[in-house]
Amino acid sequence: MSLVAERVSVELAGRRIVEDASFSLARGEVVGLLGPNGAGKSTLMRAIAGHLPHSGSASLDGADLATLSALERARLVAHLPQARVIAWPLSVRNVVGLGRMPWRSFARGFSENDRAICAEAMELMDVGDLADRPATELSGGEQARVLIARAVAQDTPVLIADEPASGLDPAHQMTMMAALRRLATKDRAILVSLHDLTLAARWCDRVVLMRDGRIAADGPPAAILTPECLQSVFGIVAHIDHDRGGMILAPTGLTGDTPP
Amino acid sequence: MSQSRLNLLLCLLVLALFLASMLIGPARLGPLDSLRALVAGGDEATMIIMREIRLPRAILALAVGFGLGLCGAVLQGFLRNPLAEPGIIGVSAAASFGAVLVFYSGLAGAAFYALPAGALAGAALSVVILLAIAARHGSTLTLILSGVALTSLAGALTSLVLNLSPNPFASYEIIFWLLGSVKDRSMNDVWIALPLMLAGWALLVFSGRALDAFSLGEEAAAGLGVDMRRTRLLVIAGVALSVGAGTAVTGAIGFVGLVVPHLVRPLTDRMPGSLLLPSGLGGAALLLAADIAVRIIVPGKELNVGVVTALIGAPFFLWLIVRSRREIF
Amino acid sequence: MAGGGRAHLFSPAGRRWPRSGRTRERHPAFRNRFAALATLALLALPAHAGEAPARVMSLNVCTDQLAMLLAKPGQLVSVSELAGDPSLSFLHEKAAAYPRNAGTAEEVFLARPDAVVTGTFSLHNTTALLRRLGFRVEEFSFEQTLDTIPREIRRMGGILGAGDRAEEIASRFETELKNVEASLCGPSPTAIAYDQNGIALGSGTLADSVMRAAGLRNLAAELGYAGMAPFPLELLVVHRPDIVILREPLTEAPALADQITRHPALRALKTSHVGAYVPPGSWACGAPAVLDAVRALRAVREEAAPCGKAPSG
Numbered sequence: 072m073s074l075v076a077e078r079v080s081v082e083l084a085g086r087r088i089v090e091d092a093s094f095s096l097a098r099g100e101v102v103g104l105l106g107p108n109g110a111g112k113s114t115l116m117r118a119i120a121g122h123l124p125h126s127g128s129a130s131l132d133g134a135d136l137a138t139l140s141a142l143e144r145a146r147l148v149a150h151l152p153q154a155r156v157i158a159w160p161l162s163v164r165n166v167v168g169l170g171r172m173p174w175r176s177f178a179r180g181f182s183e184n185d186r187a188i189c190a191e192a193m194e195l196m197d198v199g200d201l202a203d204r205p206a207t208e209l210s211g212g213e214q215a216r217v218l219i220a221r222a223v224a225q226d227t228p229v230l231i232a233d234e235p236a237s238g239l240d241p242a243h244q245m246t247m248m249a250a251l252r253r254l255a256t257k258d259r260a261i262l263v264s265l266h267d268l269t270l271a272a273r274w275c276d277r278v279v280l281m282r283d284g285r286i287a288a289d290g291p292p293a294a295i296l297t298p299e300c301l302q303s304v305f306g307i308v309a310h311i312d313h314d315r316g317g318m319i320l321a322p323t324g325l326t327g328d329t330p331p
Numbered sequence: 332m333s334q335s336r337l338n339l340l341l342c343l344l345v346l347a348l349f350l351a352s353m354l355i356g357p358a359r360l361g362p363l364d365s366l367r368a369l370v371a372g373g374d375e376a377t378m379i380i381m382r383e384i385r386l387p388r389a390i391l392a393l394a395v396g397f398g399l400g401l402c403g404a405v406l407q408g409f410l411r412n413p414l415a416e417p418g419i420i421g422v423s424a425a426a427s428f429g430a431v432l433v434f435y436s437g438l439a440g441a442a443f444y445a446l447p448a449g450a451l452a453g454a455a456l457s458v459v460i461l462l463a464i465a466a467r468h469g470s471t472l473t474l475i476l477s478g479v480a481l482t483s484l485a486g487a488l489t490s491l492v493l494n495l496s497p498n499p500f501a502s503y504e505i506i507f508w509l510l511g512s513v514k515d516r517s518m519n520d521v522w523i524a525l526p527l528m529l530a531g532w533a534l535l536v537f538s539g540r541a542l543d544a545f546s547l548g549e550e551a552a553a554g555l556g557v558d559m560r561r562t563r564l565l566v567i568a569g570v571a572l573s574v575g576a577g578t579a580v581t582g583a584i585g586f587v588g589l590v591v592p593h594l595v596r597p598l599t600d601r602m603p604g605s606l607l608l609p610s611g612l613g614g615a616a617l618l619l620a621a622d623i624a625v626r627i628i629v630p631g632k633e634l635n636v637g638v639v640t641a642l643i644g645a646p647f648f649l650w651l652i653v654r655s656r657r658e659i660f
Numbered sequence: 661m662a663g664g665g666r667a668h669l670f671s672p673a674g675r676r677w678p679r680s681g682r683t684r685e686r687h688p689a690f691r692n693r694f695a696a697l698a699t700l701a702l703l704a705l706p707a708h709a710g711e712a713p714a715r716v717m718s719l720n721v722c723t724d725q726l727a728m729l730l731a732k733p734g735q736l737v738s739v740s741e742l743a744g745d746p747s748l749s750f751l752h753e754k755a756a757a758y759p760r761n762a763g764t765a766e767e768v769f770l771a772r773p774d775a776v777v778t779g780t781f782s783l784h785n786t787t788a789l790l791r792r793l794g795f796r797v798e799e800f801s802f803e804q805t806l807d808t809i810p811r812e813i814r815r816m817g818g819i820l821g822a823g824d825r826a827e828e829i830a831s832r833f834e835t836e837l838k839n840v841e842a843s844l845c846g847p848s849p850t851a852i853a854y855d856q857n858g859i860a861l862g863s864g865t866l867a868d869s870v871m872r873a874a875g876l877r878n879l880a881a882e883l884g885y886a887g888m889a890p891f892p893l894e895l896l897v898v899h900r901p902d903i904v905i906l907r908e909p910l911t912e913a914p915a916l917a918d919q920i921t922r923h924p925a926l927r928a929l930k931t932s933h934v935g936a937y938v939p940p941g942s943w944a945c946g947a948p949a950v951l952d953a954v955r956a957l958r959a960v961r962e963e964a965a966p967c968g969k970a971p972s973g
């Protein structure tokens with residue numbers, strides 16, 4: 072047992088965005104967070120990562136994350152926000168190196184260990200060759216990989232990644248999911264929000280489905296991603312198939328007749 | 332170029348310009364005599380000129396320049412915005428207004444630190460307003476427009492206070508408050524401003540690490556363990572102290588904080604944190620050089636030093652806007 | 661007094677040509693000018709010369725000084741606003757008895773004086789406009805020295821029909837000035853008149869002639885500074901004049917302009933006499949009060965370099 076969210080609710084500007092969300096995330100597990108736009112996925116992730124005031128609790132191995140300092144939290148949970156911001160033409164190496172910030176004391180340089188962890192994270196995300204390039208000059212997909220390498224370099228037991236696969240080409244989408252799986256085998260818990268249903272079904276151990284701020288379903292992909300569920304949560308019809316690697320979900324149409 | 336080598340070179344440049352500033356003036360003193368008088372005493376007139384007239388001038392140019400360069404680098408890093416600068420976003424103008432209010436109402440005579448306190452309050456208020464408007468969802472455009480509004484408002488209020496003063500000289504002094512000068516300042520001004528500026532710099536240098544994390548956005552920075560409230564307070568207090576205390580004794584000097592970070596950034600690894608010291612040193616060098624220029628360009632009829640920095644900075648500002656037009660709109 | 665001024669503005673002379681029917685013009689200046697021209701077309705021009713003007717208006721603080729000195733009771737209709745400023749107007753107490761004007765043509769037009777006295781370098785537009793409107797305007801140049809003052813006193817006497825009194829004041833001025841100059845002794849100490857913002861009063865100024873009359877050498881003039889000129893503080897320190905004549909702050913309201921007179925560099929000049937020695941307003945205008953300035957500087961000079969001894973520095 073690792074990360075446990077209990078009855079987490081978030082209110083923003085008087086609106087309930089997340090309501091009573093409870094779920095858990097064990098070490099060694101990749102959990103996909105799915106749901107239509109506006110379902111509250113990002114808000115829930117930000118609340119757990121400690122960026123938003125919320126009711127309920129998110130705790131790691133029994134310690135309430137909200138009571139920790141920002142620094143203590145940063146050593147336990149790495150959060151990759153959805154917005155990909157790289158403000159200055161920093162080198163890829165420096166961007167990834169920022170992930171080591173919670174572990175370095177003030178005004179101390181990088182240790183050998185820091186360098187090794189960064190190099191490993193860059194290898195994992197296939198950006199090692201780009202190390203000396205200014206990150207702002209890379210393509211969107213390359214930047215996405217650099218930024219997740221930064222989160223990986225933070226070397227935390229929990230990694231929360233908000234839509235890390237959007238904008239990646241199919242090969243790199245799979246490379247990235249494979250990398251996350253590999254990280255999970257190193258005793259980490261990974262929560263990743265995704266829009267690609269097939270990607271979620273084939274690479275996640277478990278999926279948590281959100282709709283209107285609430286958790287609608289939680290379980291193994293095969294059990295959750297049923298036609299009924301896709302219809303009620305996403306409002307779509309999908310062609311569902313299986314092969315050796317797992318499920319294939321191809322959305323084919325919208326459900327429900329829009330009344331005239 | 333390595334970081335320490337860059338800083339060393341900039342230090343040498345600042346030192347050279349500081350010496351030049353000490354050696355240039357209407358009284359044509361021999362360089363060796365004047366330096367001897369400065370350090371060891373000697374001829375009364377030379378000593379007074381060096382210690383009471385040129386030294387405060389050079390110290391203020393160095394310190395105010397350092398503060399402006401540093402604040403420019405901090406604000407650009409904090410707001411992730413290449414056009415951020417105390418002058419452009421209205422902090423200097425607000426500090427000027429605060430100082431003017433305190434000075435011309437006579438409060439400045441009442442207490443030693445009343446004058447910088449007024450300027451500090453003005454600067455702090457403007458930074459708070461700007462952060463409220465522009466830091467969260469701020470596009471460059473929002474920030475610049477807020478700055479234009481704040482600058483105009485503070486400038487208008489400054490004119491108002493000066494025009495309402497019964498002292499006929501007051502209304503001419505708007506030039507000083509809007510364009511700045513380090514001419515004929517005294518060591519009193521140094522003692523008023525320098526301790527506060529030093530405190531401000533310490534706070535700002537302390538924020539450097541957080542600024543590195545801000546390169547990836549506020550949320551990512553928070554996720555890297557940056558205490559957002561603390562950082563915001565450091566930046567507000569640090570900028571208010573540096574810009575406020577400086578403006579209280581030299582008026583508002585523009586564009587130093589804009590130009591310098593852009594000039595030195597390519598020489599660094601571009602991390603906002605590693606830009607702080609070089610920007611401060613660069614700002615000191617620029618303001619010292621500009622203050623030497625005003626003494627040389629029109630001898631006997633000195634320009635305000637802000638005229639020179641604006642002549643350098645405003646075209647640079649335009650060039651930056653043209654270059655980053657797509658990002659702004 | 662203010663009431664008197666207001667009453668005057670609404671005197672029958674002002675009401676004789678009501679502006680009704682024309683007041684719809686939007687721009688007040690235009691409206692007034694238009695009304696003035698219309699009025700003038702109908703009026704006979706005020707009589708010139710011959711007998712002394714019964715009602716005189718002074719628009720300049722320096723003509724105020726002479727006019728207040730020489731006008732008969734009731735003759736001086738109003739004086740300039742600055743006449744009440746102690747730092748510029750030596751007779752500011754006397755000025756309290758007169759209504760003030762801001763020096764605008766509109767006020768002159770409404771008051772309809774028989775003559776207007778003003779300075780040459782102030783309010784050029786007003787002077788030209790008033791002349792076009794047919795007013796008698798007498799201008800006084802204030803590029804003056806001690807020598808020109810008696811002439812100006814006599815001229816003002818002539819204008820106001822107070823020639824005898826003017827002659828008396830002017831000749832007393834000449835005598836006293838001669839007496840002061842006759843008592844000069846020894847080599848002259850150097851001095852500088854150092855005003856707000858570090859402005860020195862150089863050659864050609866009234867202050868320059870006052871300093872010379874008091875037996876002082878004007879450092880600024882000797883270094884080639886003419887008129888009111890910015891004088892670098894450094895040069896002042898280098899030349900270390902024996903006497904630094906500062907000017908009192910104009911008002912209690914603070915201004916940066918006063919800071920230089922309190923600069924530590926001035927206080928550090930050990931061998932110099934530094935202070936605001938000249939009575940406020942006494943040498944702002946060419947008027948008999950200038951002698952007070954001469955006497956005050958004589959006293960400082962005596963202190964800095966007593967007769968019979970060589971001046972220090």
